[in-house]
Amino acid sequence: MTVIDFCPATRTANTLSRIESSADLVDRSIVRLGSGSAAEDSELMSSLHCIQLKLSLESESARDDLAAMPARSAAGAIAQLLAAIRDMRVNDDDHRLRAARLEGAALEYLKSSGVLDPRDARRISRTRATHPVQLESRAISSSEMS
Numbered sequence: 001m002t003v004i005d006f007c008p009a010t011r012t013a014n015t016l017s018r019i020e021s022s023a024d025l026v027d028r029s030i031v032r033l034g035s036g037s038a039a040e041d042s043e044l045m046s047s048l049h050c051i052q053l054k055l056s057l058e059s060e061s062a063r064d065d066l067a068a069m070p071a072r073s074a075a076g077a078i079a080q081l082l083a084a085i086r087d088m089r090v091n092d093d094d095h096r097l098r099a100a101r102l103e104g105a106a107l108e109y110l111k112s113s114g115v116l117d118p119r120d121a122r123r124i125s126r127t128r129a130t131h132p133v134q135l136e137s138r139a140i141s142s143s144e145m146s
Helices: 008-034 042-068 074-090 093-113 118-125
Strands: none
Touching (some): 042 074, 042 093
């Protein structure tokens, strides 16, 4: 059994990764065709733009699903934190709200499992930060080392 089998967040992140890989291929094809003689083939370019839009919508839907899924593994929680970072970079109110949901879902797992200190997770994702966060070194207690 792999982590994808028992962690819904990891499964959704895997789906999102496949969608984004396909979208990247389409984007590169549009750029490549746009600079050559194929740019005159408006039917081909129109089809590629439709595929690009469809993949973009699927990507947003997968991100919404990821924000609603519980993480049952460190991989799922980290995928949610990475998605939160991406959403914060978009700098849009809807994306910031989704980033907060993603971070909350990840922190829920991280708190219960002890995999990562929740303060460190917030430093990574920065979704709740109002100004740049400076990483601080902190002493590791003997109980954390065992």
